Amino acid sequence: MNLSRRHILTTGLLGAVSLRLPVQAQSRTAAPLGQLGLDATQLGLRPGASEDQSQRLQTALGEAAKRSAPLLLPPGRYRIGKVSLPDGARLIGVPGATRLVTADGGPILIARNLGRASLSGLVLDGLDIPSPQRSALLEADAVGEIAIADLVFANAGSVGLTLNRCGGRIVTSSFRKMRDAALFSLDSRELTIEQNAVEDCGNNGIQVWRSEAGDDRSIIRGNRVDRIRADAGGDGQNGNGISLYRAGGVIIEGNQLRDCAMTFIRNNSGSGAQILGNQGRRCGEAGLYAEFAFEGTIMANNVIEDCAQGANITNLDHGGRLAVFANNIIRNARKAVAPNGKAPVGGIGVHVEAEAAVTGNVIENASEIGISLGWSWGMRNLAATGNIVRKAGIGIAVSLVPKERNALIANNVIAEARGGAVVGTEYGKLVTGDLTKGPDARAAGVRVENNAVS
Template sequence: MALSRRGLLAAGLVGAAWPTLPAWAQPTPANRGPLGHLGLDASQFGLRPGASEDQAQRLQAALNEASKRGAPLVLPPGRYRLGAVQLPDGAQLIGVSGKTRLVTASGGPLLVASNIGRASLSGLTFDGLDIPSPQKAGLVACDTVGEIAISDCEFAKAGSVGLVLNRCGGRVATSKFRGMRDSALFSLDSAGLAIEQNEVEDCGNNGIQIWRSQPGDDRSIVRGNMVSRIRADAGGDGQNGNGISLYRAGGVIIEGNQLRDCAMTFIRNNSGSGVQILGNQGRRCGEVGLYAEFAFEGTIMANNLVEDCAQGANITNLDHGGRLAVFANNIIRNARRAIAPNGKAPVGGIGVHVEAEAAVTGNVIENASEIGISLGWSWGMRNLSATGNVVRKAGIGISVSLVPKERSALIANNVIDEARDGAIVGTEYGKPVTGDLAKAPDPKAAGITIANNAVR
């Protein structure tokens, strides 16, 4: 057979690339070099779909070579048993969505990345076989990756967490997380992540977690995800049972997510400043739908729809420095007093509660069994405004704490309909101490400005 000059050159280049590989990792003569624009075929390195042995060494060799050559590595459909494969810098591992399945060999992580500039994964399924793993161990674990790109992947039956990202930037998109013992995705000290259009279902404790070791500007975006059936198997009074959980993570935008059936909270922001919670929809949770708590400064909750919770929203903890909030243009329906998971006494029945430097405006709150809008608690009440809201079918329409000696609150231009125990009522430690302030003033309510409310 005649050989062209181009063929001889190609053969020489490929031959020069393989001299240090073991025999089982040598490319087959029938299929040398890149597969056109797709990249290298992993089967050239001895990876065999359905093989019973651990194929980590073969995949490692293939990834290293593909990375050297700046080429993607294509993993054909099939089941591959392996563990703790290191992603080299620039790794691009591509599978066939729903068909290429990586299965843990020992319960540990399948892929690991550490101190690299970038890597990408697409079209892969990671299966942890529901083997218990140490806390916060992931099926894929990345530490200090400048840009990680994960798309069209599936994480299933993790013994702890599906995807762990420490000090990483990049994007996780259009992927599925199902059957995690702990959480779907855990990010610590992000360098600005985009977590978009993923599906998260059936997690033991949390859905998506964005945490920081110290308070700081995280800059992550959590947008357009669907989160369903989040339990609180590990118990606690709020650290578990959340669809989306922030801890000390500032500057985060949580937008346009769909959340259903969370044991505690749809979106919980613990001590994250400058957080925006915008245009999300949540139905059925056991405690508070939207939460800003402890040492946060500055949170915006706007254009959300929350239904069927013990409490619609809670913006609280002035005692820890929690302050500065806007709660605007939200719909809260069916806030019913109930016993939260792992709780002992009924809680909630409130549409929204705020404490310091907060504006509650333009919201519609319906069917709050105890209070539509709660302004302050005990001495935790400072500079509050409730204007232009509609409250219908509540115990008390709007309550305001009268415990602080110095008070500044405005309650104006609201529409309050069918408030069983009074449209606007002053309280001390949650107990009414005035009549209906919408009907007649009370000297106990000094410092509270009430004007132009429509009551029926």
């Protein structure tokens, strides 16, 4: 008979089918070993018991590791605190039914200095007990390959999952009601974060950071992120769906984000980042952000709607440069007061500053500016070509503050731009007429040609 994986898991946990070991093997075991692993209840754990069962779980994990076997936790509630996973640990529960709740408000599970560890089918519940910053329900440090699948992280007093110097995969899991963030990774080693659901976090959703700028190579793909607040305030460090800091070579692809207090995807000082095919609706600041000391970012094929600003690629003053913004749709960028802000910001489809190509985008209903090329002296080697800008205050604005300028504005379609199709500015103030209607000596170094204006 061919058994499906689901059937095997079910029968392994519930004992509906029993595959017997040879007599010699049975005589050497302290607890039954089914076709998938050790039954934790045979090693002293009791589903639904009111007492702290941390030591029993620690012992059972040790026994399973000695025998290179997974440990199976049947459905039920277990009070657990600060249990350390042994190397090679494989802890398996029944999705949605095996619940580990914090015994003392601290971490439930800890993985430290391991080659491998694997967890699946568990609910980790922090009971919303406040805990120190970046304390997590599951804390992993220096794990070569951590595999997390089908876990639920709920009601964390700070963070759901912290990873320090870890590689591996975090997939098909959910993070609900975190006081701070869902997942915080520092100095990861080619981590994959894929097809997870993140909801109702106090400050951030998914954070991939490095202690020093470097090649991180994480992949953040196909996650759903909803309702991220900025309870701790600040001007950008909180309120983000996905946050990179100093993490280079990261791919952020195919994520869906909704209702983030500040930004859907924020890249601070991460070079070589690719932000591809994401969808975001409703945020309080810029939907996509590349800022400070980044070098090289691609934002392509994204759909961003209902934000103060569609995208901001900025901070030449800190070395931020080299970008492609292509084939994106930006709709309804309307100037507004960001959370914890004092004055209205935004109203811009996209803003870029240095060595940047803005091409093939469709931008509609930007209350102030469709495409902003430079600010103050931060304007260098810019191209805006082949875009469609419709219903904007100004179609394309270009900063004329730098003494030496090099910009190309060509082959764009600009319609219903109330303040002009292409206009030169100084510190946000209009200083030329519409450059699509005729040249202006003040705009030397800016080529404006072949644009269709209506």
